[in-house]
Amino acid sequence: MTAPAQPADGTAEKPAVEMVDLTVDGVAVSVPKNTLIIRAAEQVGIQIPRFCDHPGLDPVGACRQCLVEVAMPDREGNVKPMPKPQASCTMTVAPGMEVKTQLTSPVADKAQQGVMELLLVNHPLDCPVCDKGGECPLQNQAMSNGRATSRFEDVKRTYPKPINISSQVLLDRERCVLCARCTRFSDQIAGDPFIALVERGALQQVGIYEEQPFESYFSGNTVQICPVGALTGAAYRFRARPFDLVSTPGACEHCASGCAIRTDHRRGSVMRRMAIADPAVNDEWNCDKGRWAFTYASTGDRFELPMVREDGELRVVSWREAINAAADGLRAAAGAGVLVGGRMSVEDSYAYAKFAREALGTDDIDFRARPHSAEEASFLAEHVLGTTPETGGLTYDDLGSAKSVVLVGLEPEEESPIVFLRLRHGYRKAKTAVFSVAPLTTRGLSKLGGTLIPSAPGTETEVLQALAGEGTTEQVGGDAVAAARTALRQPGAVVLVGERLATVPGALTAAADLAAATGARLAWIPRRAGERGALEAGALPQSGGRDTSGILSAAAAGEVGALLVGGVDIDDIGHPDAVEALRRSFVVSLEIRPSSVTEHADVILPVAPHAENEGTFLDWEGRERPFAVALDTTAVGDHRVLSMIADEMGVFLGTRTVAEVRAELAGLPARPAPTPSPRTTGDPAAVPQPGPGQFVLATWRHLLDRGSMQDGEPFLAGTAPTPKALLSPVSAEAIGVVPGDLVTVTADGVRVTAPVHIVEMVDHVVWLPTNSESCDLRSLAAQPGAVVTVTKGGAA
Numbered sequence: 081m082t083a084p085a086q087p088a089d090g091t092a093e094k095p096a097v098e099m100v101d102l103t104v105d106g107v108a109v110s111v112p113k114n115t116l117i118i119r120a121a122e123q124v125g126i127q128i129p130r131f132c133d134h135p136g137l138d139p140v141g142a143c144r145q146c147l148v149e150v151a152m153p154d155r156e157g158n159v160k161p162m163p164k165p166q167a168s169c170t171m172t173v174a175p176g177m178e179v180k181t182q183l184t185s186p187v188a189d190k191a192q193q194g195v196m197e198l199l200l201v202n203h204p205l206d207c208p209v210c211d212k213g214g215e216c217p218l219q220n221q222a223m224s225n226g227r228a229t230s231r232f233e234d235v236k237r238t239y240p241k242p243i244n245i246s247s248q249v250l251l252d253r254e255r256c257v258l259c260a261r262c263t264r265f266s267d268q269i270a271g272d273p274f275i276a277l278v279e280r281g282a283l284q285q286v287g288i289y290e291e292q293p294f295e296s297y298f299s300g301n302t303v304q305i306c307p308v309g310a311l312t313g314a315a316y317r318f319r320a321r322p323f324d325l326v327s328t329p330g331a332c333e334h335c336a337s338g339c340a341i342r343t344d345h346r347r348g349s350v351m352r353r354m355a356i357a358d359p360a361v362n363d364e365w366n367c368d369k370g371r372w373a374f375t376y377a378s379t380g381d382r383f384e385l386p387m388v389r390e391d392g393e394l395r396v397v398s399w400r401e402a403i404n405a406a407a408d409g410l411r412a413a414a415g416a417g418v419l420v421g422g423r424m425s426v427e428d429s430y431a432y433a434k435f436a437r438e439a440l441g442t443d444d445i446d447f448r449a450r451p452h453s454a455e456e457a458s459f460l461a462e463h464v465l466g467t468t469p470e471t472g473g474l475t476y477d478d479l480g481s482a483k484s485v486v487l488v489g490l491e492p493e494e495e496s497p498i499v500f501l502r503l504r505h506g507y508r509k510a511k512t513a514v515f516s517v518a519p520l521t522t523r524g525l526s527k528l529g530g531t532l533i534p535s536a537p538g539t540e541t542e543v544l545q546a547l548a549g550e551g552t553t554e555q556v557g558g559d560a561v562a563a564a565r566t567a568l569r570q571p572g573a574v575v576l577v578g579e580r581l582a583t584v585p586g587a588l589t590a591a592a593d594l595a596a597a598t599g600a601r602l603a604w605i606p607r608r609a610g611e612r613g614a615l616e617a618g619a620l621p622q623s624g625g626r627d628t629s630g631i632l633s634a635a636a637a638g639e640v641g642a643l644l645v646g647g648v649d650i651d652d653i654g655h656p657d658a659v660e661a662l663r664r665s666f667v668v669s670l671e672i673r674p675s676s677v678t679e680h681a682d683v684i685l686p687v688a689p690h691a692e693n694e695g696t697f698l699d700w701e702g703r704e705r706p707f708a709v710a711l712d713t714t715a716v717g718d719h720r721v722l723s724m725i726a727d728e729m730g731v732f733l734g735t736r737t738v739a740e741v742r743a744e745l746a747g748l749p750a751r752p753a754p755t756p757s758p759r760t761t762g763d764p765a766a767v768p769q770p771g772p773g774q775f776v777l778a779t780w781r782h783l784l785d786r787g788s789m790q791d792g793e794p795f796l797a798g799t800a801p802t803p804k805a806l807l808s809p810v811s812a813e814a815i816g817v818v819p820g821d822l823v824t825v826t827a828d829g830v831r832v833t834a835p836v837h838i839v840e841m842v843d844h845v846v847w848l849p850t851n852s853e854s855c856d857l858r859s860l861a862a863q864p865g866a867v868v869t870v871t872k873g874g875a876a
Contacts, residue, residue, distance in 0.1 A: 102177040105184045117168035117179055118146055128181050129192060129221040131199075131307045132259035133169035136364055138268055141170040142260045143199070145221070147191040149180040165191045182225060189225075196226040199257050202237040203308075210255070212309035214322035218257065239285075245275060246294040247798025248314045248372065249303060253285050256310040262286065262302035269365065271504055271527030272296035286310070295799065297497055297783050300371040304354055305364075314795040315372055316352045320344075329356060330707030331697050332370040333423060333609045333690040334789065337498035338699025339366040343374075343691055343710040350374050350691050350710065361476055361699065367497035368796060369783055374691065375792030382673050383686035394684065399724075406683040407728035409666040410440060413641030417631035418445040420619045421647025422608025423789070424718065425695025425707075429614035430745060431719035431735040432646060439722075439731045443625025444640065447614035448582075449648040450607075451862035452628060455589060456582035460615055463592055464604045468702035474574065474603040475701050480506045482574045484513040484567035486533075486547070486600070488540055488591055490578030493524030494783045495607045496700065499576075503528055515564040517543050519778045520806060520841030533560045534842050537778045538768045538865030540581060544590035548597045573600035579607055580780060583864040605700040607781070610647075613698040617745075628653060635661035645677050646670040646687075646718055649788065654862030668725075670718050675788065688715035694738045768865035770844055775811065777827070777857070777866040778847040785852045803855035805834040805870070806847040812838045817872050827868040830860055846870050 098113040107124045116139065118128050131143040147165035153176040154160055165188055168179070182189040200222065207213040242250035260277060263286070267273040274294045277286060288294050303311045325344040332339040332353075340358035344351050353374055355366040386402030387394040397405075410416055418436040420429055429447060436445040448456070467473035479485065479502045492500035506512035507528050514530035516522075517540055521532045535543045546561050547568060567573060575595050581587045595602035606612060614620070621627050626634060634640040636657035643665045650658045662680035669681035672689050687693075690707070692715045697705040719735040726733035735741050768776045784790065784800035805823050817823055817836045824833045825846060832855050834848060841847070846868065850861050860866040 100173045100175055100177075102173050102175070102179065104179045105181055111173055114172050117148065117150070117166075117171050117173060117177075120173050121148075121168065121179065121181060126181055126183065128168050129196075129225045130169055131217060131221075131257055132261060134261055134264075134305055136269065137261065137264045139170040140260055140264060141167040143257060144195050145192060145199075145225075147195065148182070148188045149185040151178040151180075152176070192225050193227050196222060197231070200226070200230065201232050202254060203257070204236060204238075204254050206255075209318070210309035211312045211317055212306070216309065217307040242312070242317075245286075245288055245311070246296075246299055248368065248795035249294060249299050250312050250314055250317060251286055252310055252312070255308045256286055257308055258285075259307055261305050261307065262311060265298075265302055265305060266294075266296060268508070269301070269501060269504070270296050270298040272298070275302070295801075297367050297369070297493065298365065298501070299799070300368045301355065301365050313352070313372070315375075315793065320346050320351045325351060328708055328710040330690075330710065331609075331705035332366060333697070333707075334367075334370050334373060335496050336606045336609055336612055336700040337362065337367075337370075337496050338609075338697060338701070338703060338705040339370050339498055340705070341366060341370060345691070345710055348711060348713075349378065361703065361705075362498045363501070365498070365501055367783065368799065369497075369790065372793055372796045373790045376789045377672060377689035377691065379673070379792040382689075383671060383684060386686065387684040389682045394681075402683055402685055403724050403728050406668045406685065406725050409682060410642050410644065410668060410725070411729055413666050415634070415640045416440045416442055416444070416642040416644060417626065417635060417640045418442070418619075418644045419449060419628060419631065419646070419648045420445065420447040420610075420614055421449050421645075421649075422447070422606075422610045422614075423647040423690070424610040424614055424619075425693070425697060426610075426613035426617050426704075426745070427695045427735070427738050427741040428646070428718040429610060429619045430617035430741055431722045431733065432644075433618040434733055434735065435644070435722045435726055439726045439729050439733065440644070443621050443623050444631050444634075445619055445625065446621055446628040446631065447611060447619040448628050450579065450652050451583045451654050452579075453582045453585075454627065455585070456579075457620060457627060459588040459592065460604065460620070463602060464612075465615060466702075467603075471702075473702055474601050475703075476502050478601065479503055479574065481510050481572065482506055482512050483510070483570055483572035484515070484564075485574045485576060486564055486568060486594075487514065487516040487518070487525075487530075488544065488575065488577050489517075489581030489584070489587065490576055490605055491518070491522055491524060491780055492576075492605075493522070493527075494780060495578060496605050497783060499605060499700070500524055500528075513563075513567050515560065515567070519845045520839055520847060531560050531563060533564060536768070536776050536842050536845050536865060538584055538776065540584050541586040541590045542767070544587060544594050548590070548594045568594070568598040568600050571599075573598060575600050575602045577602070577604050579604075579611075583862060585864075603700065609697050612700055612702060613696065616698060616702070629655055632658050632661040635665045638664060640665065642666040642668070644668050644670075645681075647672075648675075648677060650676045651856075651858050654859050656859075670721055673788065673791075685721050686715070687718050687721055688713070693717045696742075768867050770867050773815075773869060773871075774867050775807075775825075775844055775846040775870050777825070777860055777863075777868045778845050779850045779857050779861055781850045782852055785849060786856070787851065800852065801849070803832075803834045803849050803852040804837045806837050806839050806841060807870075808841045808843045808845070809838055810843040811846065811870075812836065815870055815872055821872060822874045824871050824874060825868050826871075827860060827866055830857060830868075832857065833874045 099110050104121045111120045128146045130146040146168045148168045150166045151159045151161040239253040241252045328343045339362040340356035342354045357364040385396045388397045388405045420432045469475045514528040517533045577591045632655045667681045668683045669677045691710045692713045694709045723733045723735045821836045
């Protein structure tokens with residue numbers, strides 16, 4: 081037998097799939113070995129009723145609604161029926177098997193009707209007020225596979241309701257059919273086993289651990305997959321009926337995961353968002369932020385009309401007057417810079433890039449409204465630009481089957497939740513070994529069964545060089561580095577880097593060198609939804625143009641006279657001259673709601689929020705994620721507003737509609753290969769060295785924090801993690817604190833007080849979230865390994 085061919089990436093070719101032949105209701109079907117009977121029936125269009133079964137969850141056979149008759153050939157080849165009906169959601173197919181469902185078997189039909197009758201004994205008949213009414217599997221299957229009449233005459237059991245599983249997930253216990261979908265999802269998929277089935281027999285019900293509330297970034301999925309109305313979302317509860325909603329497919333705007341979502345609206349208002357099954361990207365899941373954080377556009381402070389500043393005050397004007405003012409100001413300025421935010425679609429980013437180069441005649445444009453570096457720009461051009469699933473780039477499927485993954489400058493659960501879910505799938509199903517170069521083992525890394533490669537912020541370059549084989553493992557990382565070195569040199573290894581690595585000198589270069597030295601595949605995962613598309617659209621300086629930091633420094637020095645700003649919170653950049661740059665420049669702001677730019681803006685032009693816009697995101701893979709207009713309003717997208725300004729400046733931009741931009745993008749020639757940039761290496765002298773009483777700051781954002789795109793959703797905000805300062809036992813002892821004590825962290829005008837939690841982590845490092853309630857460290861996040869002072873007690 082010949083050995084399987086070896087593809088170019090070094091992974092072995094998958095063996096041929098063994099097929100099994102059987103019959104379902106007399107219809108011959110051939111399916112892969114180990115296929116469940118219920119899936120085999122679906123292959124020939126036969127729907128077996130079920131509640132506990134879900135294709136994304138491990139079989140459990142809890143509800144028994146899918147009972148079927150099964151006959152198997154014996155040793156002599158005689159087909160004999162099993163003595164009792166079998167659960168088709170737990171039994172796999174076998175050669176020669178004969179399956180009879182409720183369609184052809186009176187025995188299976190009677191068994192299913194009996195199970196349904198038992199489920200309905202105590203189930204309330206409150207369909208007219210239940211949020212699940214109209215899209216309820218129990219309701220549907222009671223009609224199609226249940227008895228026409230009920231024999232139950234006693235009083236139904238009731239419970240107090242609703243029970244708060246969390247601030248955003250509510251439980252009506254009497255509706256629960258004990259299918260265990262919610263508990264299995266939490267345990268298997270999310271890795272958050274805070275919700276469980278408690279008690280036994282007739283008293284069994286869904287509950288939460290007394291010491292551990294249901295704290296999960298993915299709890300909304302339990303509401304969506306609940307086959308009855310037992311779990312409901314607090315924000316949507318009693319607000320609409322499913323048959324009153326108009327649904328629009330789209331893509332999530334909150335991160336670079338690229339989740340497929342469905343927006344349901346009624347009478348001009350978005351009521352809810354649901355995950356759409358997309359096996360190539362998000363399977364059938366999404367995070368709570370993507371599910372519930374859509375109210376930011378309806379908080380009451382949205383810009384409805386253009387405004388122009390006169391005598392220091394903003395006044396409402398007509399579109400014509402505002403466009404004229406913007407064009408005149410940009411035209412008169414001595415140089416202009418363009419800052420593009422992460423909410424932009426590919427089409428909007430392309431419009432900004434084209435406007436900068438053709439209307440303003442400048443290459444001073446950058447989409448990185450966050451800490452960044454010139455090294456990052458070179459890295460993106462050489463290792464990210466142009467990579468797509470079609471060109472052999474890393475994909476979600478590759479992550480789910482990877483043998484080993486090294487995370488650097490990336491906390492997937494906080495920054496790209498679906499990447500986290502795919503890594504967890506790989507950990508559970510493919511035994512993926514996950515390593516993280518970080519100062520501490522996070523909850524997300526623990527749920528991935530991961531190994532920490534301890535590193536203080538600013539030392540990542542040194543660790544990556546050690547992983548590539550430079551120096552001994554005793555010098556850096558010890559056993560963890562040795563294990564990761566070995567794992568990276570096996571087929572199917574992956575290195576994932578995050579945007580936080582941009583500010584560590586030499587780190588991105590070291591990551592690229594590591595991938596080249598080991599044969600591992602490399603991918604960059606930004607935090608914002610629009611960044612990958614903006615890179616491909618050309619919203620990055622070329623030919624000597626200034627980056628975001630350079631633009632702000634030049635504006636503060638008076639070298640750039642105007643700033644065109646779209647979707648940027650200037651505080652996120654962490655630039656010391658940002659406010660002065662806005663103060664000294666003529667500022668045109670294209671925005672949805674007031675931001676840190678608004679008080680300095682000379683012209684404000686309102687643009688459409690996500691639900692009222694059309695366009696395309698590119699997820700971190702480079703995969704297109706189109707979204708359509710859900711709410712048809714008069715609001716216009718950034719591309720249209722830029723087209724109007726360009727017209728007033730005498731330039732035809734060609735970005736009047738999304739279709740027009742897409743046609744132009746499709747006709748662009750392939751980008752030439754970038755010219756290799758000078759190598760950047762780490763500088764040992766740049767590694768932070770805290771003095772007595774000082775600590776190195778480690779920080780990244782929580783998924784749920786004080787971001788403006790989460791405004792207006794109090795139920796979601798109720799589940800945001802509480803800010804806390806993490807210290808190692810050695811660090812805590814050095815300043816004399818114990819768990820629960822308050823500490824105050826100060827540096828460069830920043831002063832934050834938070835309770836202490838003591839965990840195993842790198843000594844002389846303190847971790848705090850970047851922008852959570854009462855904890856804003858964005859000005860320090862731009863400094864890799866900022867040195868801070870930590871003192872016991874609250875702020876004076």
